[in-house]
Amino acid sequence: MSAVTPSIASNELAQLNERSREIFRQIVDAYLTTGEPVGSRNISRLLPNSLSPASVRNVMQDLEMLGLIQAPHTSAGRRPTELGLRFFVDAMLEFGDLAAQDRAQIDAQIRAGAPSRTLEGVLTDASALLSGLSRGAGVVVTAKRDQRLKHIEFVRLEPTQALVILVSEDGAVENRVIAVPIGLPTSALVEASNYLNARARGKTLDDLRRDMGTALDAGRAELDDLTARLIATGLASWGGGPADMPQQLIVRGQANLLEDLHAVEDLERIRLLFADIEAKKDLIDLLGRAEAGDGVRIFIGSENKLFSLSGSSMIAAPFRDASQKIVGVLGVIGPTRLNYARVVPMVDYTAKVVGKLLNR
Structure with a gap:
């Protein structure tokens, strides 16, 4: 380490x-x-x-x-x-080996159900596991994979909102809420779903967005204008805009950061940290810095602007795929009084277990 x-x-x-x-x-x-x-x-x-x-x-x-x-x-x-x-x-500080009990729990929970689980499922479990073991917030960032599609569906939520459901071939499900015009008929939602499903299966989102760019213009004769706009809005909700990030961030256990506060100002610092985590970009950038070298990286307090107000620390380590390429970073966020001697080997071991699972 x-x-x-x-x-x-x-x-x-x-x-x-x-x-x-x-x-x-x-x-x-x-x-x-x-x-x-x-x-x-x-x-x-x-x-x-x-x-x-x-x-x-x-x-x-x-x-x-x-x-x-x-x-x-x-x-x-x-x-x-x-x-x-x-x-x-x-x-x-001297870092020892991870306790046998912690090692066994990490092995059992991350490997459970493999290889049938999706990568997102594995990483979500890893984040929740680190949160539970450390009593901090578990975080994972990884590149969004170019998943191949199986099914897309539009479902009305409210008169001005619809849910777009995307199912990939590996079983991963993503949802997005989009705005729709008042009075949009249910038939337009059904027609949009059918139109995309006839063209989406086996393609990546990038493939589908590229194909639809010209197909929608050429196909407006077979689609009414509202349906065409609905399809374009639904595809755009998965990216293609300037704010879209190529990484996905998974955070579990933020509530742990509210435990054991010693003063009102502690609560305010944690509130500021929550706001930064919700903004995502700074946290993704910070996790990305952990890719710069092998082993565990430790960020303490104001050494990084993300934690300059909240007085927090982060311990993070990269994990690799079968070709030994770094494909993500996982870690723990907590107060500066984290149990470093325990959490550092815990994060290091979890990253290795996730990497081995990806290598199968």
């Missing part, structure tokens, strides 16, 4: 003595466990070698001057800064 390239290069940090490192480690461990700052008296009780609270305070002052810890508000305790967490993850 490889973490993100260390951003801590200061000789002062590299030369911290053993006492300073141990006190810093205790502060970080307490924060990762409780989310709360810890005071010098509590630290002095935790140290293997007896050290007075006054001596601990002196070391803490040095650590604070280096930017590794801070005092939130007027608290007498200290907690690590984002710089401190990065130093801890890159220079001090």
Whole structure:
């Protein structure tokens, strides 16, 4: 496994003595466990070698001057800064093997039902699994596949809305809601479905959109204008516009991010993160950065603009197909006090299991 390239290069940090490192480690461990700052008296009780609270305070002052810890508000305790967490993850944290129980659960849930499940089903399960194991949000991004079509149907929802249902040959189903003119007869929905199904089977969406571009113009004699517009709108709902993204994003477990909040401002930070996740583009861009190298990437807080306001972290790893080409990235989003020692090998192992499944 490889973490993100260390951003801590200061000789002062590299030369911290053993006492300073141990006190810093205790502060970080307490924060990762409780989310709360810890005071010098509590630290002095935790140290293997007896050290007075006054001596601990002196070391803490040095650590604070280096930017590794801070005092939130007027608290007498200290907690690590984002710089401190990065130093801890890159220079001090040891990543062990994934627990046998976690390994068995990942194997069982991701491999269950294979090879009959669709890729989207596998990735959705992987995202939900990571969310459940980490108590964070599980995320997956992968290129939208050029699926071949089996069936397309238009179904009325409301007087001004219809549902377009697309079924691919591998059984994957996608839905889009589109606007329709008031008064559009049900017969137009049926005619649009029949017209596309007569031409869609076995083709990709790109194939169908390309064919329909000229066919609709030539075929308006056999279609009324409303039906032709309905077909064009339905096909456009699957892309072809400037806002369409070539990747699909799967997010599960956002509600986990609402757990264990410590203040009203925590809730506001998570609200901002939810808004960013819904916008998708920044998260897809960030996950794409995890494709830049082998192994696990760790993004902490404001190191990335997506998390600059929410104070979150993400651990992500790429997965590969049979030709060893990177075809997607999966990971976990959570607070900066994620259990990095557990989540990093968990994400790494899950990416490997998904890759092996794709190689069959």
